[in-house]
Amino acid sequence: MFKSAGVKTLFMTPFCLWAGIFIFVPLLCMIWYGLTNDDEIFTPANLTLAFEPPYFKALLLSIGLALVSTIICLLLAYPLCLILTDKARDLSTAVSLLFILPLWMNSLLLTMAWQTILEKNGIINQVLRYFNLPDVALINTPTAIIIGMVYNFLPYMVLPLYVSLSKIDKRIIEAARDLGASYMQTFWKVILPLSLPGAAGGMTMVFIPALTTFVISALLGGGKLLLIGNVIEQEFIAGYNWHWGAGLSMVLMIFILINMAVTIFFDNSHEEVEEK
Amino acid sequence: MKREIIRLENVAKAFGKLTVLDEIDLTIYENEFITLLGPSGCGKTTMLRIIGGFEQPDSGRVIFDGKDITNLPPNKRPVNTVFQKYSLFSHMNVEENIAFGLKISGMDEGFIRSKINYALKLVNLEGYEKNDVTKLSGGQQQRIAIARAIVNEPKVLLLDEPLSALDLKLRRNMRSELVRINRETGITFVFVTHDQEEALSMSDRIVIMNQGYIQQIGTPEQVYNEPENAFVADFIGDSNIIDGIMVRDKLVRIFGREHACEDTGFPPECPVDVQIRPEDIILGEPTEDSFNGVVKKVVFWGMSYDIIVEADGFDWLVQSTHGREVGEKVSVTFDPYNIQIMSKPQSEDEEAVRDV
Amino acid sequence: MIVRLKFVYLAAIFLFLYAPIGVLMAQSFNESRYRGHWTGFTFKWYDSLFENEQIFDALQNTVSIGIFSAGIATIIALITCVALREFGKKPRAIFMGVANIPILNADIVTGISLMLLFMGMGLKLGYGTILLAHIVFNVPYVMLCIMPQFMSLDKSFYEAALDLGASPFQAFVKVILPELRPGIFAGFLLAFTMSADDFIITHFTKGAGVDTLPTEIYAELKLGIHPEMYALSTLVFFFVVIFVILFTMARKRLADKEVF
Numbered sequence: 001m002f003k004s005a006g007v008k009t010l011f012m013t014p015f016c017l018w019a020g021i022f023i024f025v026p027l028l029c030m031i032w033y034g035l036t037n038d039d040e041i042f043t044p045a046n047l048t049l050a051f052e053p054p055y056f057k058a059l060l061l062s063i064g065l066a067l068v069s070t071i072i073c074l075l076l077a078y079p080l081c082l083i084l085t086d087k088a089r090d091l092s093t094a095v096s097l098l099f100i101l102p103l104w105m106n107s108l109l110l111t112m113a114w115q116t117i118l119e120k121n122g123i124i125n126q127v128l129r130y131f132n133l134p135d136v137a138l139i140n141t142p143t144a145i146i147i148g149m150v151y152n153f154l155p156y157m158v159l160p161l162y163v164s165l166s167k168i169d170k171r172i173i174e175a176a177r178d179l180g181a182s183y184m185q186t187f188w189k190v191i192l193p194l195s196l197p198g199a200a201g202g203m204t205m206v207f208i209p210a211l212t213t214f215v216i217s218a219l220l221g222g223g224k225l226l227l228i229g230n231v232i233e234q235e236f237i238a239g240y241n242w243h244w245g246a247g248l249s250m251v252l253m254i255f256i257l258i259n260m261a262v263t264i265f266f267d268n269s270h271e272e273v274e275e276k
Numbered sequence: 277m278k279r280e281i282i283r284l285e286n287v288a289k290a291f292g293k294l295t296v297l298d299e300i301d302l303t304i305y306e307n308e309f310i311t312l313l314g315p316s317g318c319g320k321t322t323m324l325r326i327i328g329g330f331e332q333p334d335s336g337r338v339i340f341d342g343k344d345i346t347n348l349p350p351n352k353r354p355v356n357t358v359f360q361k362y363s364l365f366s367h368m369n370v371e372e373n374i375a376f377g378l379k380i381s382g383m384d385e386g387f388i389r390s391k392i393n394y395a396l397k398l399v400n401l402e403g404y405e406k407n408d409v410t411k412l413s414g415g416q417q418q419r420i421a422i423a424r425a426i427v428n429e430p431k432v433l434l435l436d437e438p439l440s441a442l443d444l445k446l447r448r449n450m451r452s453e454l455v456r457i458n459r460e461t462g463i464t465f466v467f468v469t470h471d472q473e474e475a476l477s478m479s480d481r482i483v484i485m486n487q488g489y490i491q492q493i494g495t496p497e498q499v500y501n502e503p504e505n506a507f508v509a510d511f512i513g514d515s516n517i518i519d520g521i522m523v524r525d526k527l528v529r530i531f532g533r534e535h536a537c538e539d540t541g542f543p544p545e546c547p548v549d550v551q552i553r554p555e556d557i558i559l560g561e562p563t564e565d566s567f568n569g570v571v572k573k574v575v576f577w578g579m580s581y582d583i584i585v586e587a588d589g590f591d592w593l594v595q596s597t598h599g600r601e602v603g604e605k606v607s608v609t610f611d612p613y614n615i616q617i618m619s620k621p622q623s624e625d626e627e628a629v630r631d632v
Numbered sequence: 633m634i635v636r637l638k639f640v641y642l643a644a645i646f647l648f649l650y651a652p653i654g655v656l657m658a659q660s661f662n663e664s665r666y667r668g669h670w671t672g673f674t675f676k677w678y679d680s681l682f683e684n685e686q687i688f689d690a691l692q693n694t695v696s697i698g699i700f701s702a703g704i705a706t707i708i709a710l711i712t713c714v715a716l717r718e719f720g721k722k723p724r725a726i727f728m729g730v731a732n733i734p735i736l737n738a739d740i741v742t743g744i745s746l747m748l749l750f751m752g753m754g755l756k757l758g759y760g761t762i763l764l765a766h767i768v769f770n771v772p773y774v775m776l777c778i779m780p781q782f783m784s785l786d787k788s789f790y791e792a793a794l795d796l797g798a799s800p801f802q803a804f805v806k807v808i809l810p811e812l813r814p815g816i817f818a819g820f821l822l823a824f825t826m827s828a829d830d831f832i833i834t835h836f837t838k839g840a841g842v843d844t845l846p847t848e849i850y851a852e853l854k855l856g857i858h859p860e861m862y863a864l865s866t867l868v869f870f871f872v873v874i875f876v877i878l879f880t881m882a883r884k885r886l887a888d889k890e891v892f
Contacts, residue, residue, distance in 0.1 A: 007715075008715050008718050008719075009715075011711050011712065011714050011715035012712065012715045012716075014708050014711055014712065015708065015712040015715070015727070015731070015771075018708060018768070018771060019730050019731070019733075022746065022749070022764075022768040023730065023733050023734065023768075025749055026742075026745030026746050026748060026749040027745050029745055029748040029749050029752055030741070030744060030748055033748060076645065079641055080641070080642070080645055083638050083641065083642060093880065093884075095642065097876060097880065098646060098649075099646075099649070100876075101869075101872065101873065101876065102649050102650065102653060103825075103829075104829075104868070104869070104872040105653060105656070105865060105868070105869060106829060106845065106846060106849060106865060107829060107831070108831055108846055108849045108850055108853070109656055109849060109857075109861065109862070109865055110652040110653065110656065111652075112667075112849075112853065112857065113651075113652035113653070113655040113656050113659075114652055115667075116655050116659070116667050117651060117652065117655060123651075123655070151648070151649075151652070154649075204736070208736070208737075208738050209738065209739065211738070212738035212739070212740045212741070213740075214740065214832075215831065215832070215850070218853075219853065229740055232740060232744070233740070233835075236744060236747070236836065237835075237836075242748075245744065246744070246748070249740070249741050249744055249745075252738060252740075252741060253741060256736070256737055256738055256741065259736070260736050263736065264729070328791075328795060329794075329795075330791050330794075349794065350791065350794040350795050351794045351795070351796075351797045351798055351799055351800075351803075355795075356795055356796065357791070357792070357795045359788040359791070359792055360788070361786055361788060363786060363788040363791070363792040365789065365792075365793075365807055365810070365811070366811060367811060367813065376793070376796050376798075376806075377796035377797050377798075380796060380797040380798050380802060381797050424796065425795075425796075428796060428797065
């Protein structure tokens with residue numbers, strides 16, 4: 001639009017400053033802290049810390065819970081998105097709005113409301129007692145944390161999945177049906193492969209916050225179940241050891257980088273298809 | 277005598293390694309309706325954008341009314357453009373769109389009002405002042421785009437394939453509309469299209485372009501009846517183009533048979549392209565001294581038939597109001613004055629015109 | 633059968649989504665200040681909400697940080713998008729990839745690394761560092777909203793404005809900006825929402841004594857939430873519902889007009 005290259009450079013300056021100072025330098029700061037000890041001597045100790053018993057247990061628990069939550073989100077989101085894309089336009093707007101509204105509520109308060117629902121004398125157990133059924137112990141268990149994760153991160157799965165499903169040309173589905181595929185066959189052979197980029201995007205969007213959360217486990221795990229996020233938060237906020245915290249964060253970064261690579265891979269393969 | 281308004285001198289333009297315009301010279305006269313015609317990628321749009329100021333030529337000059345405007349930005353040029361997609365500003369209504377240029381140049385309220393009325397009347401959209409432009413039909417948007425350009429009283433109006441987004445019926449109506457507006461306002465129209473029918477039916481002069489070169493400039497009749505080379509003959513209407521050899525003046529040899537023609541001035545035994553229009557071919561009974569062949573294919577088009585006749589290993593395209601049967605034996609004949617002799621491309625650059 | 637199954641499924645999902653909201657609202661009308669014990673209906677928390685200075689301060693911080701960070705991020709994103717449009721496909725993809733790092737990265741990592749940066753620069757953690765951090769993660773969200781719209785905006789809009797005599801600056805202000813209005817608006821709104829709801833990054837970049845609503849809530853969690861917070865959330869919820877309904881109706885009216 002603007003012919004001169006000077007204008008282009010000038011306009012890119014704020015962005016480059018922003019990216020340099022607030023993205024790369026902070027990460028370098030973290031890496032520096034992660035690779036040194038109090039005497040500013042380079043050491044891998046902060047990284048290998050992740051494999052020592054209490055930390056390793058937290059890391060494994062985090063990975064496990066994050067994986068389970070991601071899969072549950074995926075399984076919940078697929079039918080929901082299929083229904084949403086299938087509905088008549090007016091209705092689907094209303095349903096989408098109903099879905100988006102809770103996002104404007106403070107997620108801390110909502111997670112805390114789950115405490116009220118799940119706790120020993122909480123709503124679920126009161127309902128069970130009303131029907132003379134035995135109590136269930138939910139609060140402070142991994143199940144409670146998973147419920148909290150699914151509740152908080154389901155939208156991250158639904159949005160990309162919905163976008164990629166709604167991009168599928170209805171005529172392709174009709175063509176598959178016309179060629180003799182049953183509804184299930186159409187889903188497995190046409191809809192699922194075409195929506196894979198959205199599903200992959202959604203999975204990375206859920207997995208990372210679930211892996212790194214410390215709020216949900218603090219609220220619904222009752223401080224007994226430590227996730228890697230809780231450990232890192234304590235190292236910094238309670239002021240134990242920043243080097244350890246940074247080292248553990250770097251271990252988390254490895255998972256994040258793998259995730260980014262997956263996202264980029266699916267993004268690219270998606271674009272190539274579009275170009276053809 | 278026609279007065280010159282725009283002159284392109286040696287204008288060349290390349291995008292990277294791709295030469296889009298190769299030393300173009302062109303003179304455009306006041307009040308005329310001139311069309312730049314050619315296949316996509318021939319450089320016609322780039323030429324229009326150079327006149328409009330949206331592209332800078334790599335070399336050469338653009339002269340407007342005797343003044344060099346090569347380096348003038350678009351907002352300072354006394355020309356206006358009607359864009360292919362109209363590019364109406366969707367956040368403004370019809371009136372605000374039309375007034376945009378006048379407001380920028382600081383005209384007073386009353387003058388702008390009278391100009392809007394005049395322009396809407398000119399394009400037959402009186403009473404549409406307050407309408408939302410995004411809710412107009414394609415044809416109406418087109419007219420608003422023209423009105424928006426014309427109120428600025430440009431000396432020259434550039435039109436970049438303005439009809440290509442309209443459906444067939446509307447396109448036909450708009451053709452005569454555009455010619456009328458050209459006559460009524462006296463503004464020079466430079467019209468870009470790839471549609472030969474549009475070019476033939478609207479223009480005073482047609483500039484036929486291919487691969488960055490001007491192939492021929494002439495009136496619609498000239499380019500149709502007397503194409504200067506095989507590209508023009510092939511591009512404008514349907515043609516049979518045959519390799520031939522000029523025996524002497526007024527005699528050409530095709531498929532080993534000598535045939536009378538009306539062209540002169542070629543050296544003896546000079547290879548030439550011979551063009552015969554399909555509607556000029558007469559099919560008859562096979563005879564001793566005619567091109568005899570067999571009907572290979574017949575397609576009915578409504579007002580005529582396209583008949584492919586294979587004779588001497590060449591597929592002749594014939595247009596006739598009478599159908600034929602496939603397999604029928606026929607002769608292909610034509611009158612000497614319906615043969616157009618064209619010289620073969622001499623250089624590699626000229627050869628380019630054949631790779632279409 | 634299938635229709636009913638779909639309905640049941642949607643109902644179950646919405647029960648899941650709205651159950652905590654229902655609990656929150658119920659608590660805002662609960663006599664008892666302890667959650668889970670219903671002792672009677674009251675409006676008193678709504679009354680005392682307007683006298684609670686702590687909540688009021690946090691609210692003020694949240695709103696002002698939201699507006700400033702979204703506004704500044706929108707300006708940076710807009711300028712960047714103008715320049716990015718001029719780049720080729722490859723470099724543009726690289727720049728967009730860099731821009732997306734704060735979105736793809738875990739909040740805890742972004743928060744910690746920014747905290748380390750601010751401490752390293754010798755900044756005192758407080759309102760200013762929260763604002764800076766929020767600008768950092770808001771820029772990519774706004775870019776995500778503006779860029780697609782900018783890319784689909786035909787170059788000829790700008791050229792048409794120049795052609796009609798506008799200078800490049802006039803063309804940008806009078807034509808390009810208004811055409812991008814929906815994207816800019818959406819980007820600003822998204823950025824504001826992200827800022828107002830962010831807890832983790834704020835948690836690491838705030839100093840003692842400065843709180844936004846989310847960090848205030850987090851601080852109260854251990855001692856028990858002031859029920860005024862429930863009242864505030866309920867008010868915000870209804871405010872958002874009304875806003876969304878009005879907005880959707882306005883858009884629908886526009887869309888309906890387009891049909892004719």
